[in-house]
Structures are given as structure tokens and as C-alpha cells.
Amino acid sequence: MTEVFWVSFLNNIKWALPLLVVLLTGCGYPQLDEEEDAVIPTDYTYIIGPGDSVSIFVWGNPDISTTATVRPDGKITIPLAEDLLASGKTPSQLARVMEKELSKYVRDPQVVIMVSGFEGVYSQQIRIIGQLSGGGGSSGGFGGGSGVSGVSGGGGIGSSSGFSGGGGFGGSGGGGFSAKAFPYKKDMTLLDLMIQVGGLGQYADGNKASIIRKIDGEAQHFGIRIDDLIDDADLSANVKILPGDIVIIPEAFF
Structure with missing residues (x-):
């Protein structure tokens, strides 16, 4: 009986240890640096999407x-x-x-x-999921405001303000697992996004956060350092945010 127990225990450990290492090391994604070259849109124009x-x-x-x-x-x-x-x-x-x-x-x-009532196409949304605070943002859409127009002879982007709602998947106040989305704004940075989303949740591990970004049509994963940016004012961590970025905020393990 004891032998069966240890065989079962070791088999479970064999599968659990790699997962634990991944969680504790922040998955080992390459860091996205502030100086790193990125294809930043210079002539960005809002694209209408379902729900607008x-x-x-x-x-x-x-x-x-x-x-x-x-x-x-x-x-x-x-x-x-x-x-x-x-x-x-x-x-x-x-x-x-x-x-x-x-x-x-x-x-x-x-x-x-x-x-x-901006929604936009996914390729131009900034989506953020994980341990978020309860402030700011919008789950499932963008709040009111007007400012994207098309007129004869041209159109452009004005200001859009007052994203409504908070919501998410059970997160409120101190944090929790939430998902929010925002329209991309020209020259947007990680700090801009944090201000818009209202900050991280109480149990977030900001330095193990990551960005999923499409480069040449292929999704790539990069690490970002939100804690260094917010807590230490490390501007080298203030990376550019691009249309279509997905930001993932994991929970800290104590």
C-alpha cells in the first residue's frame, strides 16, 4: 500500500513541478523594453467594428x-x-x-x-485580463463619448472620454479576476493603460505581467514590469502599447 502511494505521489510531482516552475518564473518570456523598436502607427485612424x-x-x-x-x-x-x-x-x-x-x-x-459607444475591431482594441483593480475601464465594451467622425473630404479622431462600467469576472475594489477592453489611442504607453484601467488588484504580480502581441502575423509573448513602473517610477518599463495588444496580469504567489 505504501509503495503504491509513493508511486502515485511521485507521478503527480513529476507533472506539478514544471507547472510550478513556470508560474514562479513568470513563464520566462523575453522582456519588452522601452527602447525596443515597434511598428507604431503614424497615421492611425479608427476602424468601425461590431457593436459600435x-x-x-x-x-x-x-x-x-x-x-x-x-x-x-x-x-x-x-x-x-x-x-x-x-x-x-x-x-x-x-x-x-x-x-x-x-x-x-x-x-x-x-x-x-x-x-x-466604441467597441472597435479586435485588431485595434487593447484588452487586459487578470488581477485588476475595480476602477475605470469597461468590460464588454467602451462607454459613451463621441469623437470619431467621418465627413466629406476626410475625418479623424477627436477626444473620447468617460469609459463606463467596471465589471469583470468577480473582481471589485481590491482586485480579482477581471477583463477589460479599451480602444487604442495614438502614442499609448503602459502607464497610460494603467491609468485608464485604474491600476492593479491587491494580489497582482505586476512584474510577471506579459503582453501578447502580433508581429508579422504571429502572436508573440513578452514580459513587462508594471510594478517597477508604478512603484519605482522606472520609465524604462513604460513600453509602448500597440493596437491589438493583450495584457495578462497574473496573481502573486506567496
Whole structure:
């Protein structure tokens, strides 16, 4: 009986030890340095995605001006035009498509598009999951605010403020396992993200956090040092955040 016990115990240890080593060493990911070259978008423009609320203004035609939510299939329906593909387009591009459609019924339509209730496509979201504080952010979407527009002749990004909600998966106040998402903002850094998310949870191990980032179409894993950045003001840890980054915050083991 004793021999059977020890055989079973050793077999369990054989599988448990590698997992324990991975957890305690922070998985051994290469560190992402502040000086490291990154493909930072210089001409970033917001891309509409499913869940976005799109306000459509047709100059001189208030009866066909409307607000629509982009459906999961990426399309919207507006007066005089059904099932227009909005996802994957900039506000300006969508405005041009609508002008073409509406020109069948309206003489020389001029369309202005404003986006609010940002969701965006995954490739432009910043998603963060793990041990987070209860402040800031939004779980399952971005709060109100307006500031992404498409007008005849061009469009751009203004300010978007007041991300709503907090939520997550049982985390509140002192932390817990939570997931939040934010739209990418030009020149965003790790410190900007921490301010937006409201900081880490009580039991987070910030120096074992990591970023999953797509480089040349391949997902790669990098370590980041949030504790050094926040607790020690180590600006070398203030790495650039890029569209599509996923930040993972593990729990500390005591």
C-alpha cells in the first residue's frame, strides 16, 4: 500500500513541478523594453467594428438622418439603404459608401458620421485580463463619448472620454479576476493603460505581467514590469502599447 502511494505521489510531482516552475518564473518570456523598436502607427485612424453606435447625419435631410448599431455581422440598416457593410471601414470610408447609396434617391447627398459607444475591431482594441483593480475601464465594451467622425473630404479622431462600467469576472475594489477592453489611442504607453484601467488588484504580480502581441502575423509573448513602473517610477518599463495588444496580469504567489 505504501509503495503504491509513493508511486502515485511521485507521478503527480513529476507533472506539478514544471507547472510550478513556470508560474514562479513568470513563464520566462523575453522582456519588452522601452527602447525596443515597434511598428507604431503614424497615421492611425479608427476602424468601425461590431457593436459600435454610428450616428449618420445627411445634410438637409433630417428625415433620413439616424443612429444605428453595427450588428455582429458588421452591417447596418439605414433609411433607403439596407445591409450596408460598416465593420472594417473608417468613418470617412463609410460616409462615402452611404453617399453613393443615397445618391439613388437624394441629389448630391453630404453625409457626416460620428461614432460613439466604441467597441472597435479586435485588431485595434487593447484588452487586459487578470488581477485588476475595480476602477475605470469597461468590460464588454467602451462607454459613451463621441469623437470619431467621418465627413466629406476626410475625418479623424477627436477626444473620447468617460469609459463606463467596471465589471469583470468577480473582481471589485481590491482586485480579482477581471477583463477589460479599451480602444487604442495614438502614442499609448503602459502607464497610460494603467491609468485608464485604474491600476492593479491587491494580489497582482505586476512584474510577471506579459503582453501578447502580433508581429508579422504571429502572436508573440513578452514580459513587462508594471510594478517597477508604478512603484519605482522606472520609465524604462513604460513600453509602448500597440493596437491589438493583450495584457495578462497574473496573481502573486506567496
